[in-house]
Amino acid sequence: MMVRVLVTGTAGFIGCAVAQRLLRDGVEVMGIDCLTPYYDLGLKEERVKLLRGSNTFTERRIDLADGPETLAAVRDFLPDVVxxxxxxxxxxxxxxxxxxxxHSNVEGTLSVLEACRAVPVKHLIYASSSSVYGANTRVPFRETDRVDTPVSLYAATKRANELMVQTYSHLFRIPASGLRFFTVYGPFGRPDMAYFKFTKAILEGEEIDVYNHGRMKRDFTYIDEVVEAIERLMLLPPVDRLEEGDSEPGRIHADVPHRLFNVGNHTPIPLERFIHVLEDIIGRKARRRLLPMQPGDVVSTFADVSALQQAVGFSPSTPIEVGLAEFVDWYRAFYKVT
Known part of the structure; x- marks a missing residue:
């Protein structure tokens, strides 16, 4: 796999995992991150340490919203794939x-697009989110569903990213694939997510906050399978224009080299079952604090992944029992919890 790949967000959960896999497979990687203090910077630094051991990894600590800095990094590295x-x-x-x-999601993505316009790349892969489906109640969620009812600003910025990429792909022929991630979890994950907070609270004997009184479902997707999907897609950019009668999985418009893919486990898990599995793995019962639905949340997520399966012959399938056990093992070791 003789390519050069620029990965943004390499101090983050998914970015670090993707960069690790690429480095393991002999790919030359430049990582960009500014280490925002949204959550524990120590955890972010530990992720980056995992990457620095490779002699094919270089890093830049810059804010992507700084357009000239981002462009300079891309021009210096000349990646095949972003x-x-x-x-x-x-x-x-x-x-x-x-x-x-x-700032981060809109301006940062604009800087990336401008850089890909100035320094043409073979493929731009970018993170979207299942949150774009918003108030959509038809399940499973399909990439062709309407996504004009966001219920959080986060979702609105992710949908804005999709529209921005669609426009740049149309105007400047940037081959691009957007990935709508569904609740990604696993070792070295994000401390602000429920599985991480629940594990910490149960181990410490604290209450867990259970929203909507537990009447929720999530399509939990294990990190290794997200990485697998990205690596398979990386070398399969969309064709520039489809011939009449041809089709391409995830394609938005025949004349625009831009695709969208759901990346999810296509198996929604009720929140109560999720908690029971975590209790069994940890060996302790959770103390629940039942709370109403929070603004910006949705009751259920459920991915249709047929487009991804058709494109790369793969879709996530790790059972929650397996993925959560891997996470709890990592948590105990990382935080030295007996």
């Missing part, structure tokens, strides 16, 4: 600090 995973994450935090979302 995997844009950096973003301000978290749905509830967007209620408290909305400007951080437009």
């Amino acid at each position: 995997i844009h995973l950096a973003a301000q994450a978290g749905i509830r935090y967007s209620l408290d600090d909305p400007r951080s979302y437009t």
